[in-house]
Amino acid sequence: MTRSLFDESLAPYDAPEPIAPGAMLLRGFALEQAEGLIQAVRQVIASAPLRHLITPGGRAMSVCMSNCGVLGWTSSRAGYRYSPTDPLTGQPWPAMPGCLPDLALRAAAEAGFNGFVPDACLINRYAPGARMSLHQDRDESDLSAPIVSVSLGLPAVFLFGGLRRSDRPARWRLSHGDVAVWGGASRLAFHGVAPLADGDCPRLGRQRINLTFRRAG
Ligand code: MD3
Numbered sequence: 001m002t003r004s005l006f007d008e009s010l011a012p013y014d015a016p017e018p019i020a021p022g023a024m025l026l027r028g029f030a031l032e033q034a035e036g037l038i039q040a041v042r043q044v045i046a047s048a049p050l051r052h053l054i055t056p057g058g059r060a061m062s063v064c065m066s067n068c069g070v071l072g073w074t075s076s077r078a079g080y081r082y083s084p085t086d087p088l089t090g091q092p093w094p095a096m097p098g099c100l101p102d103l104a105l106r107a108a109a110e111a112g113f114n115g116f117v118p119d120a121c122l123i124n125r126y127a128p129g130a131r132m133s134l135h136q137d138r139d140e141s142d143l144s145a146p147i148v149s150v151s152l153g154l155p156a157v158f159l160f161g162g163l164r165r166s167d168r169p170a171r172w173r174l175s176h177g178d179v180a181v182w183g184g185a186s187r188l189a190f191h192g193v194a195p196l197a198d199g200d201c202p203r204l205g206r207q208r209i210n211l212t213f214r215r216a217g
C-alpha cells in the first residue's frame with residue numbers, strides 16, 4: 001500500500017511549534033518511545049538514586065534528581081557543578097541507555113539543531129507540590145548547543161521568561177510525551193516550573209519526570 005500525505009495524521013506527533021526564537025515545542029514527539037524511556041529511567045535510578053539536592057543557600061530542592069551520561073549536574077553548599085561521578089556513591093554516573101541520546105538527537109534535528117550529541121542527562125522527578133523557581137541553565141561549557149527536554153507523567157505548567165529575571169514568564173502546559181528544544185536566542189532564557197498539581201496518570205501515577213539533555217563538557 002502506498003503511504004499518502006494524510007497517513008501522517010495517524011502519528012501522535014504533528015509538527016514543531018515555535019514558542020520563542022530558537023525554542024520549539026514538539027508535542028507528543030516522545031509518545032511512541034515513552035515506555036522505553038521510562039524503563040531506561042528505572043534502570044538508571046536503580047544505581048544512581050533520586051535525591052533532594054541542597055542549594056548553595058542551604059535549602060533542599062523540592063525536585064528529586066539524578067543523572068546519566070559522562071557528566072551529571074549536582075548542587076551542594078559549595079555551588080552548582082557538573083561532575084563525572086555521583087557524589088552519593090563516588091561512582092561514575094550510569095551511561096545513558098541508548099534510547100535516550102537517540103531521541104534527543106532526533107528531536108534536536110527536528111527543531112533545526114543537527115548533530116546534537118548530549119554528554120549529560122539530568123533526571124528531575126516532581127511529586128505533587130514540587131516546583132522549580134526561575135533560573136538560567138548556564139553551567140554548561142558549550143552554550144551553542146541546545147537543551148532538549150522530555151516530559152513524562154503528570155502535566156506541568158512550564159514558565160518561560162526572557163533574558164532578565166524580571167521579564168514576566170509565559171506559561172506553557174507540558175504533558176506526557178512532549179519534547180521541547182531550547183537553543184539559540186532562548187538558550188539563556190529564565191525558566192521554571194509551577195508547583196505540580198496533584199493527579200494520577202495511567203503510567204507513572206502521582207509524579208512527573210523530566211529529562212533534560214545537555215552538552216555540558
Ligand atoms: C529553557 N527543568 O532541569 S525543562 C532544569 O521541567 C529545568 O524539569 C525543567 O529547568 C523541568 O534545568 C524545565 C525545560 C527547559 C530546560 C532547559 C532550558 C527549558 C529551558 C534552558 C533554557 C531555556
Ligand code: FE
Nearest residue numbers: 135136137191
Ligand atoms: Fe533549567
